[in-house]
Amino acid sequence: xxxxxxLAKHYRVHERAPGMRSALRSLFxxxxxxxxxxxxxxxxxxxxxxVGFLGPNGAGKTTTLKxxxxxxxxxxxxxTVDGHVPQRRExxxxxxxxxxxxxxQQLIWDLPPAETFELNRAIYGVPxxxxxxxxxxxxxxxxxxxxxxxxxxxxxxxxxxxCELAAALIHRPRVLFLDEPxxxxxxxxxxxxxxxxxxxxxxxxxxxxxxxxxxxxxxxxCPRVIVIDKGTLSFDGSLETxxxxxxxxxxxxxxxxxxxxxxxxxxxxxxxxxxDLVATLRVPQDAVRxxxxxxxxxxxxxxxxxxxxxxxxxxxxxFARSRAERDSAAATAEAT
Amino acid sequence: xxxxxxxxxxxxxMARVGFADAVAYRAExxxxxxxxxxxxxxxxxxxxxxxxxxxxxxxxxxxxAYFLATFIARQLTSCWAAxxxxxxVRQGSLSMRLLRPISPIFAxxxxxxxxxxxxxxIALPLxxxxxxxxxxxxxxxxxxxxxxxxxxMLGAWVLTxxxxxxxxxxxxxxxxxxxxxxxxxxxxxxxxxxxxxxxMFPGWVRGxxxxxxxxxxxxxxxELLTGAHALPEAASLxxxxxxxxxxxxxxxxxxxxxxxxxxxxxxx
Numbered sequence: 001x002x003x004x005x006x007l008a009k010h011y012r013v014h015e016r017a018p019g020m021r022s023a024l025r026s027l028f029x030x031x032x033x034x035x036x037x038x039x040x041x042x043x044x045x046x047x048x049x050x051v052g053f054l055g056p057n058g059a060g061k062t063t064t065l066k067x068x069x070x071x072x073x074x075x076x077x078x079x080t081v082d083g084h085v086p087q088r089r090e091x092x093x094x095x096x097x098x099x100x101x102x103x104x105q106q107l108i109w110d111l112p113p114a115e116t117f118e119l120n121r122a123i124y125g126v127p128x129x130x131x132x133x134x135x136x137x138x139x140x141x142x143x144x145x146x147x148x149x150x151x152x153x154x155x156x157x158x159x160x161x162x163c164e165l166a167a168a169l170i171h172r173p174r175v176l177f178l179d180e181p182x183x184x185x186x187x188x189x190x191x192x193x194x195x196x197x198x199x200x201x202x203x204x205x206x207x208x209x210x211x212x213x214x215x216x217x218x219x220x221x222c223p224r225v226i227v228i229d230k231g232t233l234s235f236d237g238s239l240e241t242x243x244x245x246x247x248x249x250x251x252x253x254x255x256x257x258x259x260x261x262x263x264x265x266x267x268x269x270x271x272x273x274x275x276d277l278v279a280t281l282r283v284p285q286d287a288v289r290x291x292x293x294x295x296x297x298x299x300x301x302x303x304x305x306x307x308x309x310x311x312x313x314x315x316x317x318x319f320a321r322s323r324a325e326r327d328s329a330a331a332t333a334e335a336t
Numbered sequence: 337x338x339x340x341x342x343x344x345x346x347x348x349x350m351a352r353v354g355f356a357d358a359v360a361y362r363a364e365x366x367x368x369x370x371x372x373x374x375x376x377x378x379x380x381x382x383x384x385x386x387x388x389x390x391x392x393x394x395x396x397x398x399x400x401a402y403f404l405a406t407f408i409a410r411q412l413t414s415c416w417a418a419x420x421x422x423x424x425v426r427q428g429s430l431s432m433r434l435l436r437p438i439s440p441i442f443a444x445x446x447x448x449x450x451x452x453x454x455x456x457x458i459a460l461p462l463x464x465x466x467x468x469x470x471x472x473x474x475x476x477x478x479x480x481x482x483x484x485x486x487x488x489m490l491g492a493w494v495l496t497x498x499x500x501x502x503x504x505x506x507x508x509x510x511x512x513x514x515x516x517x518x519x520x521x522x523x524x525x526x527x528x529x530x531x532x533x534x535x536m537f538p539g540w541v542r543g544x545x546x547x548x549x550x551x552x553x554x555x556x557x558x559e560l561l562t563g564a565h566a567l568p569e570a571a572s573l574x575x576x577x578x579x580x581x582x583x584x585x586x587x588x589x590x591x592x593x594x595x596x597x598x599x600x601x602x603x604x
Contacts, residue, residue: 071431073600087600091339094437106432108353110360115353122349123438125342151360 001175001207002045002068007077009038009063009231037063039231040077047174048205050198052212052222052239056319060231061211062101065177068209069099081175095124098173102180105160106167107152113163114148117170124171131170138166141196158189165193169200176200178210182217194220215311227315229322239311246318247309250288252281257300268295277302282309343442350443354450369459372414375406378531392535398562401471402533404463405561409554410530411459413492415448418517421504425599426512434596441592445497474563484570485560488577492557495549495581498588505588508595523548529555549584552577 015033016026038060045051053061066072067079070086070093079086084093107116121131138144142162147155155163161181168176178197182190198221201208212218218225218239225242227235235242254265256277265271265279269291272280283291288306295301359365382399385391394402421444424430433440467475476482503520506513525531528550534542545551556577560570 066431069435071434071600073597089434091342091437094435097435099431099435101431104428104432106429108357111353111357115356118349119353120436122346123342123436125345 001047001049001082002043002209003078003080004044004064004068005042005078007038007041007064007067007079008036008075009060009067009072010075011035011037036231038067038074038228041228041231041233042077043226043233043236045207045209047207048201049224050201050208050210050222052210052218052225053228054211054218054225054315055228058230059228061228062179064228065099065179065209065211069097069177070094071099095171096173097175097177098168098171099177100165100168100179100181102161102183105152105164107160107163109152112149112151113144113155113167116152116163116167117148120167120170126171130172134170134172135166138169141199142166142192158185161185161189161193165196172204174204174206176206176208178208178212180212181210182212182214190214190217193217197221215315219311227318229319230326234318234322242318243308243311243314246314246321249282249284249309251307251309252283252288252291252295253305253307254279254281254295254299254301255303257302260299264299268299339437339439343438346438347446350446351450354447355453357447358451359454365454366458369411369455372410373407374531375403375410378406379403382533392533394533394535397471398474399533401467401474401562402558404467404471405558406530406554408460408463408467408561409489409492409557411455411463412452412489413496413554413557414455415493415496415500417444417448417497417500418504418513420444420447421501422507422512422514422517425507430599440596441501441589444501448497449493471562476560476563478567480567481560481563481570484567484574485557488552488557488560488574491574491577491581492553495577495584496553498581498584499549499553501588502584502591505592505595508592508599524550524553527551528553529558534559546576549580552580 012032012034014026014030016022016031041060041064053064055061063072067074068081068086070089073087081093082096084090084096086093107113108119117131117135120126121128126134139148142165144162144166147159147163148166152160152163161184165181176197181197182193185193194217197208197210200206208221210217210221223238225235225237225239226233227242235245251272252269256279259277260279262271262274265274265281268281269287270282272282274280281291292304292306295304379399382394382403383396386394386396386399390398421430424433430440433443436443476485499520500517503513503517506516527534527545527548534545534551534555537545556573559565559573565573
């Protein structure tokens with residue numbers, strides 16, 4: 001469905017130091033630097049896959065999505081989406097895709113969302129019967145109800161995002177590019193979003209690429225993740241494999257019946273935290289059984305859970321490692 | 337379904353939604369109409385000038401007819417595409433427009449045209465009544481002259497829209513093209529006949545203005561509506577106006593396409 005080969009997107013940006021002198025100098029002589037937003041990324045995504053794009057700010061995730069949706073022309077490399085070259089922005093291609101950006105909107109600000117839905121129906125040429133069917137599904141699943149009749153400007157962020165998503169799906173796109181779709185939403189709204197997107201993917205076998213800073217979005221929706229950092233691909237595989245590779249360990253959370261001395265908890269293994277009646281320990285996977293047995297035997301354990309490390313921690317460690325590798329490579333290059 | 341038939345099929349809905357958007361804010365709509373009432377402000381000033389006798393052949397009743405006609409022409413030909421494009425580029429909402437399978441230029445045209453009917457409903461009856469009562473004898477007196485007047489109104493709108501499209505699309509090359517629009521607008525205010533009837537200028541200036549686009553944005557429709565030209569001259573001027581309109585269309589589409597290509601190359 002999606003093929004990306006050695007994709008690169010470089011920008012030439014004007015830069016100048018702060019201050020009046022620099023401002024005057026830049027009037028006559030400008031200095032530019034090349035930013036490699038995406039630098040040689042390759043991957044393939046099959047029809048119906050749900051893929052999470054992960055990476056720190058400025059990693060190149062949004063740039064990649066914009067290239068895939070045809071908004072940006074690549075500097076080099078080859079991209080196809082369902083047989084189309086996105087940058088040509090052919091009508092047949094635009095009818096197959098949608099791009100939802102959490103920080104940009106397509107709803108008409110002063111009119112109720114129902115008007116934008118009607119407009120999209122006309123622009124995408126959706127037959128009336130199919131439009132009505134899609135709208136009743138979207139209304140039920142996203143609990144749109146009376147929202148569609150209120151002017152967009154009077155909707156809350158969460159209500160607006162639900163309507164944005166509905167507007168983006170009226171033409172039943174086969175490829176969904178979602179760029180931070182849950183940004184700013186409360187937890188319950190995020191859950192509604194995730195459930196809805198998963199259902200849409202399963203019902204229509206739609207291909208989905210999601211970028212999100214909320215790791216819960218990615219964990220709930222994307223069996224596969226692609227990690228981009230500084231424009232290069234640093235991981236492509238299952239979320240589980242990523243976690244195993246970066247943090248091959250588990251968290252054991254112990255809840256005690258009464259207070260326990262810190263030394264007694266420390267005797268079990270590496271303590272991540274210990275406060276009041278709860279302690280969290282980090283333990284290699286193959287030592288979980290042993291630690292649990294010892295804890296149950298020696299401490300007044302009321303309850304225990306075994307968890308994977310938080311995804312946020314895994315990601316920050318991954319990015320820290322990438323940074324360290326880059327710094328080390330740069331230092332080596334400088335030394336030689 | 338081809339792109340053109342799809343666009344035509346979408347036209348009624350686009351027009352209806354565009355109209356709904358135009359009337360969403362009643363206060364804003366009235367303010368916009370008030371903002372275009374400068375000809376009604378200029379009328380008493382020029383009446384004071386012509387009080388003691390005709391100036392450049394223009395009598396007080398000519399002044400009344402001229403500025404009422406200017407008010408009508410302004411309502412029918414105004415357009416704000418340059419400001420809209422600048423805003424969309426800056427906000428990033430142009431990206432969402434580019435993702436729709438319909439020509440953005442066509443969409444802009446429909447949005448702007450659909451704002452006209454409500455202004456007509458409010459502004460036209462009053463002004464036409466005044467024009468007929470106060471200066472009825474100056475109106476075109478043949479069907480052919482009326483047809484040319486209507487054609488010149490349309491030509492003025494097309495010319496204005498594509499000039500604004502070209503200037504608006506320059507914002508895809510630079511941070512903002514609003515200042516360029518301001519310069520153009522200053523030229524429009526002075527040299528189009530909007531504030532100063534063109535016959536008040538010396539002959540050599542009028543000769544120059546004949547070959548600038550400003551006159552064809554508002555001055556010519558006003559001249560035709562006030563019966564300033566006989567049929568052969570009117571036809572020749574309308575042909576010249578449409579030549580300017582087609583040139584603006586070619587330039588506007590060219591700058592837009594190059595601008596969008598650049599936008600796609602450098603940002604979005």
